[in-house]
Amino acid sequence: MNAPAQSLQLAANLGASISVRNLSVTYPNGFTAVHDANFQLDPGSICALVGINGSGKSTIFKAIMGFVRPSAGEVRLCGMPVDDAVKKNIVAYVPQSEDVDWNFPVLVETVVMMGRYGHMNFLRMPSRADRYKVDEALERVGMSAYRHRQIGELSGGQKKRVFLARSLAQEGKIILLDEPFTGVDVKTETAIIGLLRELRASGHLMLVSTHNLGSVPDFCDQVVLINRTVLAAGPTAEVFTQKNLEKAFGGVLRNFQLGGRDLHDDDDARSVTVLTDDERPLVFYGDRPEKRKEPDSK
Numbered sequence: 001m002n003a004p005a006q007s008l009q010l011a012a013n014l015g016a017s018i019s020v021r022n023l024s025v026t027y028p029n030g031f032t033a034v035h036d037a038n039f040q041l042d043p044g045s046i047c048a049l050v051g052i053n054g055s056g057k058s059t060i061f062k063a064i065m066g067f068v069r070p071s072a073g074e075v076r077l078c079g080m081p082v083d084d085a086v087k088k089n090i091v092a093y094v095p096q097s098e099d100v101d102w103n104f105p106v107l108v109e110t111v112v113m114m115g116r117y118g119h120m121n122f123l124r125m126p127s128r129a130d131r132y133k134v135d136e137a138l139e140r141v142g143m144s145a146y147r148h149r150q151i152g153e154l155s156g157g158q159k160k161r162v163f164l165a166r167s168l169a170q171e172g173k174i175i176l177l178d179e180p181f182t183g184v185d186v187k188t189e190t191a192i193i194g195l196l197r198e199l200r201a202s203g204h205l206m207l208v209s210t211h212n213l214g215s216v217p218d219f220c221d222q223v224v225l226i227n228r229t230v231l232a233a234g235p236t237a238e239v240f241t242q243k244n245l246e247k248a249f250g251g252v253l254r255n256f257q258l259g260g261r262d263l264h265d266d267d268d269a270r271s272v273t274v275l276t277d278d279e280r281p282l283v284f285y286g287d288r289p290e291k292r293k294e295p296d297s298k
């Protein structure tokens with residue numbers, strides 16, 4: 001079997017899927033953050049969850065993790081209700097940095113070991129296999145040298161990698177990443193994207209919320225655009241269009257422009273142009289993050 005066929009086979013075996021059907025979430029104060037949202041994601045893919053601040057991205061993550069209950073509709077993971085999937089360690093979550101108390105004194109290796117808790121009995125005594133998984137996960141994100149450091153002492157990008165290691169140690173088929181690229185440098189972003197690609201090749205399903213629109217066409221197979229409901233969902237080439245992005249961002253991203261034609265054509269010049277605060281345009285090409293550059297001043 002050739003490599004792509006093997007990946008497809010692995011993906012089929014893993015069977016990771018997210019099905020969101022007519023999902024509404026109303027918070028206890030009566031505010032409906034998500035109304036009648038629908039999308040379906042299948043194994044072996046990376047999907048971007050994209051929308052303005054307050055559009056409901058974290059709320060959707062919380063519904064998928066069972067942290068908030070739907071007021072209508074349902075979420076199913078690998079065909080199972082959320083509670084069953086969470087009990088079976090099917091879904092792992094990499095939270096936004098703001099959602100973590102970094103003052104809590106805990107070692108890096110302990111954070112990663114937390115990913116194994118669901119695999120242990122109530123005494124939480126790590127087995128040799130648990131320790132091996134932790135070592136392997138730290139190695140994979142390049143953080144082995146930091147294992148005895150306090151998590152609060154690390155940089156933003158290092159903390160993100162540790163939480164990614166925790167989700168790897170958990171061995172979830174579905175991994176949710178809430179803004180993994182916020183505050184990380186281009187090298188770390190490239191490393192994280194490389195890791196997500198490896199996980200995709202082994203059949204994992206990843207849902208990534210991001211404000212970094214420039215890298216979406218590069219590494220995401222699918223896109224879910226939201227603004228309190230799903231505006232569009234499906235393959236990146238079909239959904240990540242100027243028209244849909246204008247619908248999602250409205251006047252918020254003025255001077256936002258998508259160039260080029262076919263996203264997955266290597267010779268394609270499709271790019272995302274966003275004006276920076278000082279009104280200098282930054283062009284993100286639908287390619288590698290390190291290829292970011294300012295437009296030619298021809």
Ligand SMILES: Nc1ncnc2c1ncn2[C@@H]1O[C@H](COP(=O)(O)OP(=O)(O)OP(=O)(O)O)[C@@H](O)[C@H]1O
Pocket residue numbers: 027028029031033051052053054055056057058059060
């Ligand atoms: N616990 C809560 N109680 C009431 N309203 C909430 C609660 N949590 C979030 N909201 C509201 O729900 C809406 C969606 O919030 P959410 O955090 O899901 O947005 P988001 O897309 O993740 O935003 P951001 O890009 O800023 O992280 C916002 O208007 C927010 O104020």
